Amino acid sequence: MSDLIRVENLHKSFGTLDVLKGIDLTVKAGETVVLLGSSGSGKSTLLRCINFMETPTSGRTHLNNEAVGTEVGGKMRYKEADLCKLRTRIGMVFQHFNLFPHMRVLENVMEGQVTVLGRGRAEAKEKSMAQLERVGLADKALEYPARLSGGQKQRVAIARALAMDPDVMLFDEVTSALDPELVGEVLKTMRQLADEGMTMICVTHELGFAYHVANRVLFLNDGAIHEEGAPQELLMKPQTQRMKEFLEGHALFKLPD
Template sequence: MAEEVLRLEGLRKSFGTHEVLAGIDLTVARGERIAILGSSGSGKSTLLRCINFMELPTAGRVVLDGEPVGEATRSGIRYREAALCRLRTRIGMIFQQFNLFPHMTAAENVAEGPVSVLGLPRREAAERAARHLSRVGLADKAGQYPSRLSGGQQQRVAIARALAMEPEMLLFDEPTSALDPELVGEVLDAILALSREGRTMLLVTHELGFAYHFATRVLFLHDGRIHEEGTPEQVLKHPRQERTRAFIGRHSTFAF
């Protein structure tokens, strides 16, 4: 069996009286590529944000590499910020918005985390930045500021920035949703290239055709629960649940 890298046990998240995640149980093996689908409000982005603790779960456990995150107490689970900061260096996240520092070049944006968070010498961080910018096809843009880059190029810089931390896992939260249609392909190509390296990746997306080629497993979320899961062939071509079929039917123009 493949080695387990992440396990979620009864994960719940509420905002006030509104429960967004209603009990997620999920085991992720090292090297798996999971596409997460669902309508708006189904809990997809919240799930990713709870995995890297940008949002603290209301209940349930997150287990990373066999170690439960947080300390169990009588009143629940206590999370220490220093421990969560260390965890976030192991789980890279790419957002809808690029969030690059406008006063830094592409290379400086990518090198900043290794310097300020990991404590790498600037020369070593610069070499790491150059290597990862090259991997996403932007070696020639290293000295450019974000304002001189297209949206697709900025998102690829953001991917290189996450890679520069050398995480165990990558989370993508609809990484193409803020892009003009003609720029989507270059970002998806970069993600697909990374997927061939055997990385553990979880991707929230509405690009169903891409999900079919990218994923080893597909999850369909509805009302904060995993409503259906299986291989891309099972979920995208032969869904069992009516809600899954209706969702895919609304996106019937995608190509396998």
């Protein structure tokens, strides 16, 4: 598998607060990487830097072996037009669904394709229906978001991101706002995407998902990668005290028989 994303010595500061402190991360095409860590460890900020919703303070990012930005005087510079193009290649799904309440489900999935990619409405509709079918919601295409459950809204958000034909999908705590009984349907959709070979980086506290679906797990602590490895090793045989303490805080994590 070739490298799809490569991040080198990534730093991000907000004023005097250093949130990311030299992250090195490579994600191969078709790989599922899960980011774990306590609140404030830098997980979500890392995702937002990868798709440039936040501009890194320093460091380099490559997508498909192409450098993002240009180095000028020892500092990376980015053109907004280039970043807008890059964001179409990196789909992102958030904790909150961010659906347009005044649009039907189908229109929500079509909107970005028409306004950002310039697709015709007929093509966008066909693509949208295919992605809604993919996440099991084709029968909800003409409903308004208010008539959907939280899990269904999140799956619409996933379909909307997929309809842009991204190279990689980023998931930022996408189940944390859901009632417990709705979490499973979203995780099932994500697992299906992993099985289909979609490249994914997922911030989640769902350790069962990490154990069974991820190719690699990274544990972030205080803005740095503290441990990294295969989930079967990292989750069952943590090497550092901080990782052990994190797992002890998730006492409900149990492996199936």
